[in-house]
Structures are given as structure tokens and as C-alpha cells.
Amino acid sequence: xxxxxxxxxxxxxxxxxxxxxxxxxxxxxxxxxxxxxxxxxxxxxxxxxxxxxxxxxxxxxxxxxxxxxxxxxxxxxxxxxxxxxxxxxxxxxxxxxxxxxxxxxxxxxxxxxxxxxxxxxxxxxxxxxxxxxxxxxxxxxxxxxxxxxxxxxxxxxxxxxxxxxxxxxxxxxxxxxxxxxxxxxxxxxxxxxxxxxxxxxxxxxxxxxxxxxxxxxxxxxxxxxxxxxxxxxxxxxxxxxxxxxxxxxxxxxxxxxxxxxxxxxxxxxxxxxxxxxxxxxxxxxxxxxxxxxxxxxxxxxxxxxxxxxxxxxxxxxxxxxxxxxxxxxxxxxxxxxxxxxxxxxxxxxxxxxxxxxxxxxxxxxxxxxxxxxxxxxxxxxxxxxxxxxxxxxxxxxxxxxxxxxxxxxxxxxxxxxxxxxxxxxxxxxxxxxxxxxxxxxxxxxxxxxxxxxxxxxxxxxxxxxxxxxxxxxxxxxxxxxxxxxxxxxxxxxxxxxxxxxxxxxxxxxxxxxxxxxxxxxxxxxxxxxxxxxxxxxxxxxxxxxxxxxxxxxxxxxxxxx
Amino acid sequence: xxxxxxxxxxxxxxxxxxxxxxxxxxxxxxxxxxxxxxxxxxxxxxxxxxxxxxxxxxxxxxxxxxxxxxxxxxxxxxxxxxxxxxxxxxxxxxxxxxxxxxxxxxxxxxxxxxxxxxxxxxxxxxxxxxxxxxxxxxxxxxxxxxxxxxxxxxxxxxxxxxxxxxxxxxxxxxxxxxxxxxxxx
Ligand code: HEM
Ligand SMILES: [Cu+2]
Numbered sequence: 001x002x003x004x005x006x007x008x009x010x011x012x013x014x015x016x017x018x019x020x021x022x023x024x025x026x027x028x029x030x031x032x033x034x035x036x037x038x039x040x041x042x043x044x045x046x047x048x049x050x051x052x053x054x055x056x057x058x059x060x061x062x063x064x065x066x067x068x069x070x071x072x073x074x075x076x077x078x079x080x081x082x083x084x085x086x087x088x089x090x091x092x093x094x095x096x097x098x099x100x101x102x103x104x105x106x107x108x109x110x111x112x113x114x115x116x117x118x119x120x121x122x123x124x125x126x127x128x129x130x131x132x133x134x135x136x137x138x139x140x141x142x143x144x145x146x147x148x149x150x151x152x153x154x155x156x157x158x159x160x161x162x163x164x165x166x167x168x169x170x171x172x173x174x175x176x177x178x179x180x181x182x183x184x185x186x187x188x189x190x191x192x193x194x195x196x197x198x199x200x201x202x203x204x205x206x207x208x209x210x211x212x213x214x215x216x217x218x219x220x221x222x223x224x225x226x227x228x229x230x231x232x233x234x235x236x237x238x239x240x241x242x243x244x245x246x247x248x249x250x251x252x253x254x255x256x257x258x259x260x261x262x263x264x265x266x267x268x269x270x271x272x273x274x275x276x277x278x279x280x281x282x283x284x285x286x287x288x289x290x291x292x293x294x295x296x297x298x299x300x301x302x303x304x305x306x307x308x309x310x311x312x313x314x315x316x317x318x319x320x321x322x323x324x325x326x327x328x329x330x331x332x333x334x335x336x337x338x339x340x341x342x343x344x345x346x347x348x349x350x351x352x353x354x355x356x357x358x359x360x361x362x363x364x365x366x367x368x369x370x371x372x373x374x375x376x377x378x379x380x381x382x383x384x385x386x387x388x389x390x391x392x393x394x395x396x397x398x399x400x401x402x403x404x405x406x407x408x409x410x411x412x413x414x415x416x417x418x419x420x421x422x423x424x425x426x427x428x429x430x431x432x433x434x435x436x437x438x439x440x441x442x443x444x445x446x447x448x449x450x451x452x453x454x455x456x457x458x459x460x461x462x463x464x465x466x467x468x469x470x471x472x473x474x475x476x477x478x479x480x481x482x483x484x485x486x487x488x489x490x491x492x493x494x495x496x497x498x499x500x501x502x503x504x505x506x507x508x509x510x511x512x513x514x515x516x517x518x519x520x521x522x523x524x525x526x527x528x529x530x531x532x533x534x535x536x537x538x539x540x541x542x543x544x545x546x547x548x549x550x551x552x553x554x555x556x557x558x559x560x561x
Numbered sequence: 562x563x564x565x566x567x568x569x570x571x572x573x574x575x576x577x578x579x580x581x582x583x584x585x586x587x588x589x590x591x592x593x594x595x596x597x598x599x600x601x602x603x604x605x606x607x608x609x610x611x612x613x614x615x616x617x618x619x620x621x622x623x624x625x626x627x628x629x630x631x632x633x634x635x636x637x638x639x640x641x642x643x644x645x646x647x648x649x650x651x652x653x654x655x656x657x658x659x660x661x662x663x664x665x666x667x668x669x670x671x672x673x674x675x676x677x678x679x680x681x682x683x684x685x686x687x688x689x690x691x692x693x694x695x696x697x698x699x700x701x702x703x704x705x706x707x708x709x710x711x712x713x714x715x716x717x718x719x720x721x722x723x724x725x726x727x728x729x730x731x732x733x734x735x736x737x738x739x740x741x742x743x744x745x746x
């Protein structure tokens with residue numbers, strides 16, 4: 001026991017002296033490698049979809065559009081985002097909390113392999129065209145049972161990683177009584193709490209509703225209940241990826257531009273309400289669903305807009321940091337300070353564009369939260385345009401920007417000026433591609449072009465033919481995007497294995513000098529979790545009891561493809 | 562004074578007839594949202610009364626227990642189906658609701674809560690968790706319509722609302738029993 005204690009403390013010291021702990025780095029690198037392989041495959045399928053919808057590519061007989069779409073959605077919103085988030089936050093925990101505990105490291109590996117095995121189980125039926133249910137897998141569409149077993153394993157993997165993160169945080173707090181959790185670990189705690197909360201809903205859906213039903217133990221499924229459980233998860237998952245990006249905006253970007261973090265209290269007060277109020281936002285994906293009364297939908301508009309408020313605080317805080325830093329560097333005038341920002345640094349440029357993209361993306365989100373407006377855009381290409389702005393730009397470009405320092409940091413290499421140039425070019429191509437694609441998708445959607453529909457001319461119906469130029473633009477955007485994907489993945493693996501050796505810092509900005517001390521109550525995670533549970537039960541009890549007590553007979557499984 | 566104004570504004574907002582009608586149209590929102598918000602309004606306004614009449618609270622609510630007793634009685638009174646129903650049909654009962662919850666439950670809660678120690682607080686929470694389970698059971702299993710103004714499905718929803726609240730309270734109790742803050746703070 002004595003020696004064990006000693007070795008850990010020696011390890012902690014070497015960790016601080018030598019930068020990243022190699023064993024911890026291996027964990028994060030594995031997660032990031034999987035994430036970027038998923039980007040490559042997902043991007044390729046995205047191109048296939050884009051070209052199909054542009055009308056220039058007919059899929060071969062052995063693949064159907066919905067199969068491709070299922071894989072694209074899963075690879076990008078389930079695999080890429082989750083693996084990146086975990087790799088990034090585990091690196092952050094290791095860096096700010098003095099190295100991962102040996103048992104946490106073990107848990108991280110168990111979680112990794114559980115997720116991988118789960119993912120393989122999901123992919124097999126998708127490849128066999130037995131699970132073309134898209135990433136939302138709405139019943140009564142039913143996939144091969146193996147698909148759902150895979151999902152269960154993925155959820156178990158997420159839980160393992162969350163437990164690991166909580167153990168790490170609890171251990172640190174025991175040894176640092178009365179101190180505030182470092183801000184990066186604070187974000188990580190919020191993210192892992194939300195991950196557990198979100199996946200709990202989908203676990204109930206899959207374990208108690210879907211699996212008994214696809215195995216034939218029950219004859220019918222409660223479709224509305226499944227959709228409601230799914231969106232408690234789906235909505236929160238996406239918000240978790242967003243919160244991950246936000247953590248880099250608050251903590252990392254100020255350091256990269258040579259400034260300070262603004263108000264620590266405000267930052268924590270963005271995380272806490274997002275944790276408490278997030279899950280119930282799932283209802284805004286069901287504005288057009290039946291079986292939820294209008295009064296309830298109306299009340300949920302408030303919940304959705306309440307989540308928007310912390311985003312406004314974020315926008316304010318970040319632009320304040322930018323302006324301050326640039327003025328300190330001699331920028332003057334109303335706009336002049338803008339010139340002082342490090343535009344040539346991909347670690348700044350990419351996440352900056354990501355933030356700007358969130359302005360139209362957020363505005364679109366408010367449109368979709370409004371009942372009457374959502375009736376116009378629901379299930380059209382508008383929605384696809386919207387989430388390629390939120391995810392494909394705000395989240396993904398932040399993640400890409402992170403990769404240019406995180407991967408060299410983990411692999412003890414450096415970001416060379418040449419690789420930085422590759423990054424800048426990649427960022428520009430991605431931006432142009434995504435802007436073209438997202439704008440055309442939004443417009444096509446306003447004219448009624450449906451999402452999740454492979455190319456068709458609707459019997460050369462004139463109105464529908466009018467969509468084609470817009471969809472051709474989608475194809476052009478998709479082509480540019482794939483070029484950017486290839487550059488990005490090349491950069492990632494180059495920085496991981498071939499870039500020149502050296503030390504790279506994990507950039508974490510200091511607080512502004514003379515900042516007020518953050519009150520200790522921000523650390524009461526137990527209270528935040530109970531409040532979160534209270535909000536969830538208040539929001540869900542009416543519709544869910546209603547859906548169960550007044551349920552129709554239930555639907556048998558369908559294979560629609 | 563700021564807190565008093567905030568509480569008063571909340572109370573007034575809840576009293577606006579369309580707001581009151583909307584909230585009272587759904588049984589669970591009537592009981593689990595309007596009523597707690599009335600208590601919160603009183604809780605905020607309490608600051609003013611505590612500053613203004615410290616002697617009164619010192620004399621009659623020395624150790625906090627009388628205040629908690631009053632709070633509990635008012636709470637239990639408003640958890641009965643009969644009283645909710647009456648609030649919707651009899652004007653004076655409705656008026657009593659808007660007075661009793663803020664001033665006879667919210668204000669004493671504020672004074673008493675800080676006078677209770679940790680054990681006292683957790684006992685109160687335990688009491689309410691047990692009551693919520695009881696009321697939840699009452700509302701869920703009753704096949705008869707308990708209120709003239711609400712349907713059976715509203716009752717069942719309310720019952721599950723009680724149960725989920727109770728679960729949250731139990732989780733909080735488990736957290737405060739198992740996690741010793743002095744290890745961290
Ligand atoms: C290489 C760049 C990308 C291209 C060319 C692309 C293109 C497309 C296209 C054309 C669709 C199909 C629209 C439909 O028929 O409904 C689609 C759907 C989707 N994309 Fe992308 N996308 C790209 C990147 C991303 C990224 C980075 C993400 C998220 C992180 C993402 C998430 C999604 C999701 C969730 C769907 C919806 C799937 C469904 O409806 O089931 N995409 N994408
Ligand atoms: Cu959402």
C-alpha cells in the first residue's frame with residue numbers, strides 16, 4: 001500500500017514535469033483515431049448522398065439511400081462526436097487533475113472496447129441492409145435485433161466512462177478540499193452527467209420497449225412513447241457535443257489568442273443551467289408529433305428558449321474576451337481591433353468560424369421552436385441545413401480546431417507552420433462547402449423539398465423540378481467538404497505519428513487578474529443533479545403518463561425498405 | 562426590499578386571471594406548479610417580514626418548529642382533492658389559496674428553514690417524501706373521480722407526479738446521507 005501510494009505521487013510529479021502521461025495519452029489518442037476514421041467514412045457517405053440528391057449519382061443495386069443515410073448519421077453524430085468528446089475530456093481530466101488514476105485508466109479501456117464491440121454489432125446489420133432505420137431508429141420501423149444489442153453495449157460503454165470520470169473528480173476533490181474544480185474538469189463533469197442522463201432514456205427505450213418487441217415477446221410497441229424517449233436522448237446528445245465545443249471556446253481560445261478567461265462564475269453559471277434544463281428540450285423535436293397536447297408543447301417552447309439563454313451569455317462573454325485581448329495588443333477603433341486577431345492560426349480560425357456559424361444556426365433553432373414556423377420546415381431539407389450548421393460547423397469546426405493542438409500535445413509532437421497552413425486551407429474549404437450546402441438546403445426546404453428522400457423528379461412535376469438547382473448546389477458543397485475531410489484526416493494522422501517531436505502545451509487560459517472569487521456553491525453537483533431530476537420529472541410526467549394510460553394497441557414491427 | 566418586490570411581482574403575475582386559469586386547467590400544474598410558485602413568492606417576500614418584525618418571529622418561532630408545523634398543515638390542506646376542487650368553484654377559497662400559500666407557508670418556511678439543523682431539515686424532507694408516496698398512491702389507484710373539475714387521467718398523472726417528486730427527494734436524502742461534504746469542502 002505504502003509503495004503504491006508513493007508510485008502514484010511520483011507519477012503525478014513526472015506528469016507535471018514531463019507534460020502528458022503516456023498511458024493517458026494512449027487512451028485519448030485511441031478515441032481520437034476512431035473519431036477521425038469515422039469522419040472519413042461518414043464524409044464519404046455524405047458525398048454519396050449529396051451527389052445522389054444532386055441527381056448525378058445513382059446508387060448501385062447493392063446499396064440503398066436509407067442504408068447510406070443510416071451509416072452517415074450514426075458515424076457522425078454517434079461515433080465521431082462521442083469519441084471525440086471522450087478523448088478530449090479524458091485528456092483534459094488527466095491534464096488538470098494530475099493524471100488519471102490507474103483504475104480510471106482501466107475503466108476507460110473497458111469503455112473503449114465495449115463501445116467498439118457495440119459499434120461493430122450495429123454496423124453488421126446496417127451493412128447487410130437489415131437496419132436501414134436511420135440513426136433515429138423510430139419504431140414501428142424495426143431493425144435486426146443485433147442492431148439494438150449493439151446500441152445497448154454503446155450505452156454501457158458510455159456509462160463506464162462516466163463512472164471513470166466521476167471517480168477521478170471525486171478523488172481530486174478529496175485531496176483538494178475547498179478548492180474549485182479546475183474549469184476544464186468542471187465542464188467534463190457536466191458533460192458526463194448529461195451523458196448518463198441522456199443515455200438512460202434511450203436505454204429504457206431499447207431495453208424495455210424495442211428489444212422485447214423485435215424478439216417477438218410483445219406484439220405491439222408504443223410508438224409515441226419510444227419517440228419521446230428517443231428525443232430526450234437525441235436532443236441532449238447534440239447539446240452535449242455543443243457544450244463540449246463551448247468548453248473550448250471559454251477555456252482554450254482565450255489562451256490561444258493570448259488573453260484571459262472572463263468571469264469564472266459566469267462560465268460555471270453557463271454549465272449549471274445547461275445541465276439542469278437540457279434533457280427536457282427533447283420535446284422541441286416533437287412539435288409536429290400527435291399525442292402531445294398543444295398546451296404542453298406551448299410550455300415546452302419556454303424550456304427550449306431557456307436553453308438558448310446561456311448561449312447568449314456565451315456570445316457576450318466571448319466577444320468581450322476577443323475585444324479586450326485585441327485592444328491590449330494595440331487594436332483600436334470600433335472595428336479596428338478585429339485586425340489584431342491571429343487569423344492565420346488554425347487553432348483560432350476554425351473555432352472562430354464555428355462560433356460565427358452559431359449565430360444563424362441559433363436563429364434557425366428559434367424558428368424551429370415556433371409551432372407555426374416549424375409546420376413549414378418540419379421534415380424538409382431546411383432541418384438538414386440547420387444541423388449541418390450547428391453540428392457540421394459550430395461543433396465540428398471547433399473539434400477540428402482542437403485537434404491541431406490536442407493531437408500534437410498527446411503525441412509529444414509539434415504543429416509545424418506547414419501543417420498549420422494545411423489546417424487553414426482545410427478550414428476555408430470546409431467553410432465554403434458547408435455554407436454552400438447549408439444555405440441551399442435551407443432554401444430547398446422552404447420550397448418543400450423533403451429530407452430523407454433519395455433523388456426523384458416526382459414524374460417531372462414542374463414545381464419539384466425547381467428544387468434541382470438547389471440540390472445541385474448541395475452536391476457541389478458536398479464535393480468541397482470531402483476534400484476538406486481528406487485534408488483534415490491527413491493532418492490528424494500526420495500529427496499523431498509523423499510530425500516532428502517536441503513539446504506542445506495544453507492551452508488553458510488563466511482568469512483575468514483581480515477577478516472576484518467564485519462562490520463555493522457552484523461545486524454542489526449533488527444539488528444540481530437533484531434539480532435536474534426534478535425538472536425532468538415535471539416535464540415528462542404529463543405526456544408520458546398520458547401516452548401510457550391512453551395508449552393505442554401498439555404497432556407490430558415493419559420493414560419499410 | 563428587492564426580494565420582497567420580486568416575490569410580490571411573482572404573486573401578482575400568478576394572480577392575473579388568464580395565467581391562473583391556464584395553470585388551474587391542468588390538475589398537476591395547479592398543484593405542482595402554481596402552488597409551489599406561490600410558496601416561492603412568499604419565501605421571497607419573507608425577507609421583508611423577517612426584517613420588519615424580528616421580535617415576532619423570535620417569540621413565536623424560536624426554534625423553527627412552529628413555523629414548520631404551520632407550513633406542513635397548509636401544505637397538507639392543499640394536497641387534498643377536495644380543497645383543490647373548492648378553490649375552483651368557491652371564490653373565497655381561491656382567495657384563501659393565494660393568501661395562505663405565500664404568507665402562511667412561504668414566509669414561515671423561510672424563517673424556520675435556517676433555524677433547523679441538518680437533521681431537522683432531512684427529517685422534514687423524509688416526512689414529505691413519505692407523504693408524497695402516500696398521496697401518489699391515493700391519486701393513482703383511485704378509480705373514482707375525486708374532483709368535479711378534473712378527469713381520472715388528470716388524477717393518475719398527478720399521482721405519478723407525486724411519486725417522481727418522492728423519488729427525487731429520496732435521491733437527495735441518499736446523497737446527503739452517503740456523501741459527507743466535509744471530505745470535499
Ligand atoms: C462531409 C461532409 C458532409 C456532407 C457532404 C453531408 C451531407 C449530408 C446529406 C446530403 C444528408 C442527407 C439529407 C437527407 O437526405 O435527408 C446528410 C444527413 C445528415 N448529416 Fe451530413 N454531411 C456531412 C457532414 C456531417 C457532419 C459533420 C455531421 C455531424 C456531426 C452530419 C450529420 C448528419 C445527420 C445527423 C444527418 C441526418 C441523417 C438522417 O436524416 O437520418 N453530417 N448529410
Ligand atoms: Cu434539440
